[in-house]
Structures are given as C-alpha cells and as structure tokens.
Amino acid sequence: MMQRWQWQRHLLAASAFFLLFWVGDALIDSLFWGGSFVRELISPDQRELYMRSTSCFLLCVLLSALFLLFERRRRDEIELRRSDDFSRIFFESANDAICVIGTDGMTILGVNGIFLAKFGLTQKEAVGMCFPDLIGSRQLPEEIVIQLAESAGSGIASTHEISYPGTDGEKIYEEISAHPLGHPQQGIDRVLHVTRDITVRRRSEALLKESEARYRAIFENTGTAMAIIRPDGVLRMVNRGFEALTGYDRQELEGTMSLAAFVGDGDREQMLQRISRHASGCTAQQCFELQTVDRFGAVRSMAGNWAPIAGTEQAVISLVDISAQKRVEEALRKSRATLAVAQRIASLGNWEWDLASDTLIWSEEMYRIFAVTPGEFRPSHELAMQAVHPEDRESVTRSVNDAIYNKKGYHLDYRIVLPGGQQRTISARGEVTYDAQGTPLRMVGTNQDVSWRVEAEQAIRSSEEKFSKAFHGSPDSIVITRADDGSYIDVNDAFLNHTGYSRDEVIGRSAAQMRIWADPEARMVMLRLLNRYGHVRNLDVRFRMKSGEIRELLWSADVIEYRGEACLIAISHDVTDQRNLEKELLESDARLFMKHEELVKLFHQMEGIRREWEETMDCLGDLFIVADQSGKIRRFNRAVEVFTGKLHREIVGRDYPGLLDEHGLKGHLEAPGVELLHEPSGKWLVLKRYGFQAAELDGGMREVLIVNDTSALRPRAMSI
16 A cells, blocks of 8 residues: 555656646746747647647656655665664674674774673773784684685685684684675675684584594404394495405495305305394394305305394394314314313413423414414413513412412403503413323413403493483483382483472472472373383473473483483473464464565556556667676666667677677766767767665666767757
C-alpha cells in the first residue's frame, strides 16, 4: 500500500510540474510577445501547443527521473544505516576477539568485549592505542602486524595460523584474519582484525595423531601376521607380518583379496564357515590352527585368533607361524620327558642351560629379543645376566637360585637393556630337571617380549586420563550413578553449574531424593529404554534446578562398569533456549510467509513499473547507459542503438569504455561534465556520470552515463 501511494505521489508531482511549466511558458510568451495571458494559456496556436507540450513533457520526465534518483538514494542510506546496526550487533556478539584498526598509524578504532578480556584492557584504554605497540608489549608474534600491513596494502583479506607460548608455558594456537574495509580503488582506511583461539582443536588433533601413530605402530610391529576382515571375508587392512606371510604387497591385498584365498584346502571350508558366522552376527572369539599357502606355494602351520571388533561389522585375525614349533614337537617326541617339559612352557623364545657345563643354547627368537646376531654372539648365563636391567638383576638372580636349589619353577617379568641402549620388558619362565639323586642337570625356559603389554597398560592409563579430562572439562552435564540404587557417584562441574547444587549436596544422593526430575514419567520411560536397549539417546526430559527453575534437556545414557560395579553414565545438553528459539522460528516462518505473499504482489507491480521506465527511457533522445561495478553494460535506451548503429545483443555485456572509445567519446569519458565537440557527428555533447549502490539487487555498485546533445543550446549561449 505504501509503495502504491509513493507512485501515486510521483504521478501527482509530475502532473503538478507539467501544469506549472505550462503556466510559466504561457506567462513568458505573453510578456515577451505582448499577447493575452489567458489566450496563451487556454488556446495557443497549434505550433505553440506542440512545442509547449513537448518541452513540458521532457522537463517533467527529467525532474521525475531526478526525483526518483533522490528517493532511491534516500532508501539506500536507510539500508546502509540498518546494515551498520546489524554489523554492530555481530561485532559485539561474536565469540572471537575483534578489533578495527586504522591504516593511518595502525591505531585501534574499535574493539569487542572478547578482545578487551584477552588483553585485559578497558574500552577507553584500547581505543586510540597503537596496535603494533600492543602486540610488542605482550610479546606476541610479529606476523600479526605484518599480515595487517600486507592486507591494508593489497586490499586482499588473508588468514594465517600462529602459535606462541602462553603464560603457563603451554603453546597457544590462534587463527588470525585480516579483512580490509573500503574500496581498493578509493583507498583502504581500515582493517578488521579477527583472532580465534584454536588451541583446543590443535591439541586434540595432535593427541589423535599421536594415538593413531601409536596404535598403528603396535599393529605394524607386533611381530604377528594381523589383518582386519570385512563381513564378506575381503581383507580391509594388513600389517607387515601378513605381507611376509602371504608374499603379496598390501596394495595387492587390501580391498581385493579374500582371506580364504591363503588357507589350505583342508582348512578352507572351516574358514568360510567362520566368515559366514561372523557376517550373521556371531561375536565369539575363536582360536584355531590352520595351514596357509603363500603366492609361491609354500605351506605353513599357523595358530590363529579370530576376534570381532566391537561396534563394527569387521573382525581382526592374528596368525602366528608355528611351523618351527611343529617341527620341534616332532623332534621332541623322541623323548617324552623333554616333550612334557616343553608342553608346559610357552615358547616364543626358548632356551636351555646345561648347569654342569654352563652351556646356554638359545632359539632364534631369543637372539631377536636381545637384539644380537646369532653368528656374532655366543650366549652364556653371565652375558644374559649382564643384559638384565641393574634394578631388576637382584630379583632375577634370586628367582634363578630359588628354582635351582628349592626346586621351584619361576615366572617373572623384568627389563633388559639392548646393545643400543633401548629397553624391553620380557616375561620369563623357567624349570629345572634333576637326576635320580636330586642333582640339577639343566634349566629350560622361555622368554617372551611383552613390551607391547607395557605400552598397552600405558595406553590404558592415558585413556583413563583422557576420560577424566573429558568428563570434567565437558560443557555438557555428565553424571555417573549406581545402577542398583541410582545414587550419584561422580558429577562434573557443568552439572553443578547448571543445577546450582554443590558437590556435597549431590554425591551419595539419588535423583529421586533430590526430586531433580520434573516429570517422573520421563524417568520411567528412560529406565524402560535402558532395560530394553542398554542405552538411551537424545531423550527430551525436564529437570528441576536447585532454584526451582525447570530446564529442558536432551538426555543420553549408557550402562558401563565403573570401579568394579555396574553404573549408569548420563550426558545431558541444555536445549531450553533452543526450544524457545524454535517456537519463535515457527512464528517467524508464519510471518515471513505472509510477507512473501505481499512481496509477490509488490514484485508484479515493480515489474510493470520497470517496463514503463524502459519505454519512457526509449523516448529520450539523449544516450542513457547503466553499467555494473566491472564496467559491463547492463541496460541502455534506444538512443544508444541509434547512435552506435549496433543491435541490442551487440551492446549488452560490453565494457562501456571500449564502446564509447570506439564511437569517438573517449575524450568525453575522460572529461565528464565538459561540453566537447563530437567530430564524427559534428555535435556538441556532454557526458555525465553518476554512481550508486544497488543494495536491493546484489549490493554491488552501478554507474549511470548520460550523454546530452547541447548543439541546439550553443547559439543562444553565444548570443547571451
């Protein structure tokens, strides 16, 4: 309605201008030519009527165009002020440290609260301060100032990542951005500086890479052929041991070949059944023996372990080559006594010590464990004891002596020091055999490298530490309760902050005692879901805070074992504000729909006005061109086609400087507003340029060029 009234007002103004010019022209004619004003006003002759109507119409069109231009400029100013208000709201509500810096002297023109809190300044202290001096006083990297200078000089926004030590000695990572404000051709007078703290993200990425590298190292260097199997039996991932076992590279194995392809004919059917049971959901771990055939046809006896990976459809299989053990067992059958001892001992690396001759015999695995070469190293009990870590040497000697003189087998873990200085942890077992008189003859035993177990224990401790940090540092409320009575075992700081309770008021009490559930029925629904599925995900519940306020939460819970007992771990996320915003959004959508209908009607009205405007401009004899910010011609009137002699499709989209230069108007373009002679046509022309911003379209700049023919005015000007 308002837009329709504005156009009615424009039409009334144009009519008033027309009548005013008509009366004024009649008055001038009556004064200069001595005629009657009434006759000139009411019944002029036909030639005078035509000239007066044409002059009044052209003047009305010109003034109406100027009036429309003024109205559009006024609306652009209103939109600009509104945009400034939105920018100020964003500036103050952003979570990043933001400041606006003037390029003249690098002084701070404006900052937000996050920036003030970061540098410990007040608004009055920060505004007007020299930004490089502030950076230097805080000993921050100089790249910040360099980036600002480059952005101000080039007019191009840039983003960099920096790091520097914090006050606590920990490295701080920040992402800094510089955005020039202003037009590059008109000069950059301000730069927007944004700092985002990404320390937590970088530390998390570093920890994740470290964890992945550690687990990958264990997988690759475990000394066992290992592979991860998909449900269809195809190899998804293999380690170096599996490559050595099969004779294929991992590029040939992963994602293409099946595990059953390397199993001997006698064991292939059982392996296919095992894969089928796993695909159907069997989660039992299995140990077995089988024969494998590599790409060269070599057959090996293997001890296998099949274990499904929890939470996935994949399984991991590990294969240990027991071909040597099988051969040893075949040879040991000649002596049942020796075979009995060998069956009681696990043999990864085995040894035999002749106590009478003090001779020590090692298997090949023992050389690998102690990192020595069989041909260059002759094992002895004395050299083996020298490799034991000094802190463990006494306990090893006591265990060996106790086994020899008290007839006790020993089993202990101790550390050894390799020739290169590295340490390994081995698990050692040993037994002594005696003659009929009880004299010790020999000691046999095994040494197993269990360094991986120590690393795994360290990984478990690291995982527990990560859980503790994640538990207490999470912004969401996390609680751990007993499964039997629901009493709280532990809660994080976010739960205490959200509910308003202290830790002493929560620990040992149950949710029912605290009446924290605003809807008891929701708690019963949660318990039924836990009993049925073992977990709850994103259940909408309402909690009563200590102050009595009711808050809406998304509740998720799982049953875990914590400190040796069945417990419930629950995570809740406060969505009260989100729910309120959703309600407001629904109401806003309804209002927007109604507004959309109004805008559709307005669009049809504007489309009609646009067509009228184009038809009006085609009636003008002056050249009229509208170009975008890159200089491309967007619109023009029919006079341009007549002047250039080109069709519409040959003009639209061209650079207007090139078009004007092509038709002899380069001098007019370089001197806008100056009356110059156009030699090809012999006319005196004046080119005028006007710039405006098309906020309602794409926010870009537009430029209007008007070329007026002033040839008819020159004789009058010369006579004056």
